[in-house]
Amino acid sequence: MFNASEGIRLKATVHVFLKPGVLDVQGKAVENALHGLGWTAVGNVRIGRVIEFDLPGADHAAAEAEVKAMCERLLANPVIEGYRVEVT
Amino acid sequence: MKAAIVVFPGSNCDRDCRVAIERSTGAAVTMIWHQETALPAGLDLIVLPGGFSYGDYLRAGAMAALSPVMAEVRAAAGRGVPVAGVCNGFQILCEAGLLPGALLRNAALKYVCKPVALEVTNLQTRFTAAFGDRREATMTVGNGEGNYFANEATLDRLEGEGRVVFRYRDNPNGSARAIAGIINEGGNVLGIMPHPDRAFEGELGSADGALVFKSAMASA
Numbered sequence: 001m002f003n004a005s006e007g008i009r010l011k012a013t014v015h016v017f018l019k020p021g022v023l024d025v026q027g028k029a030v031e032n033a034l035h036g037l038g039w040t041a042v043g044n045v046r047i048g049r050v051i052e053f054d055l056p057g058a059d060h061a062a063a064e065a066e067v068k069a070m071c072e073r074l075l076a077n078p079v080i081e082g083y084r085v086e087v088t
Numbered sequence: 089m090k091a092a093i094v095v096f097p098g099s100n101c102d103r104d105c106r107v108a109i110e111r112s113t114g115a116a117v118t119m120i121w122h123q124e125t126a127l128p129a130g131l132d133l134i135v136l137p138g139g140f141s142y143g144d145y146l147r148a149g150a151m152a153a154l155s156p157v158m159a160e161v162r163a164a165a166g167r168g169v170p171v172a173g174v175c176n177g178f179q180i181l182c183e184a185g186l187l188p189g190a191l192l193r194n195a196a197l198k199y200v201c202k203p204v205a206l207e208v209t210n211l212q213t214r215f216t217a218a219f220g221d222r223r224e225a226t227m228t229v230g231n232g233e234g235n236y237f238a239n240e241a242t243l244d245r246l247e248g249e250g251r252v253v254f255r256y257r258d259n260p261n262g263s264a265r266a267i268a269g270i271i272n273e274g275g276n277v278l279g280i281m282p283h284p285d286r287a288f289e290g291e292l293g294s295a296d297g298a299l300v301f302k303s304a305m306a307s308a
Contacts, residue, residue, distance in 0.1 A: 018192075022192065022237060023192075023195070023262075025192075025194070025195055025197050025262075026193065026197065029197055074150065074154070075146075077147055077150070077190055079182075079188075079190040079238070079239075080190045080237055
């Protein structure tokens, strides 16, 4: 676990989306609305969430592993959601 | 007979559950704030009520599943104490991993609030024994994320093991295999989307919910 110590800070960005195969009803509704506005060729609209936070450390790989653990425990629900982690 | 109702910030059916349990079973009901780290001894039933715990932040039930009291609920469930999660309580039990699957947004993207006809698919559980041989029940649903989801293997297993306890006659939210309520492997943890606490005497339109509480109490 990280503590709140000062030092080099990294920024984590987590993208959470429903897994393929889990019907994204919001995405479907927005897709229909886009079609209604004339963007009829739009397809596969998916709605997810982006979670950003800072964390201490300089080791990108270690931070990424830690953030993935956070996704498994809380940030995503692995039953229905997939996630993508970026650490910069 | 003793029951406890866990109150989370944003619970809004906690008092309904209290009245429902008191009137249908005569049990003494204790309200437990979610920050508690101990439960009263000798409980015959623990209820996680409906509502919008933590404003449904992140995902419905996700934050409540991490509340301090949930460690105690988990331990009690492990000892075989009956635990019933209604609506948001069902979502919390899934998020806590005490029940399989998850609850998605309703297929029609609408909040659904109405009485629904249910099939009692397993009459031999700790939550349905008082139904006798009655296979039909009516209770009110009130949910925006009541669309039960689990992978096919999990659904097959739930059905094969008789763990689908309630099924919608006319699926209001897109739930996989019209599932309205399931139990855990041990049979002592129930998740149910319709509200037994809104159907505990005839004046409410149905008294079928009382049978759920009576069953649980009788089983303890």
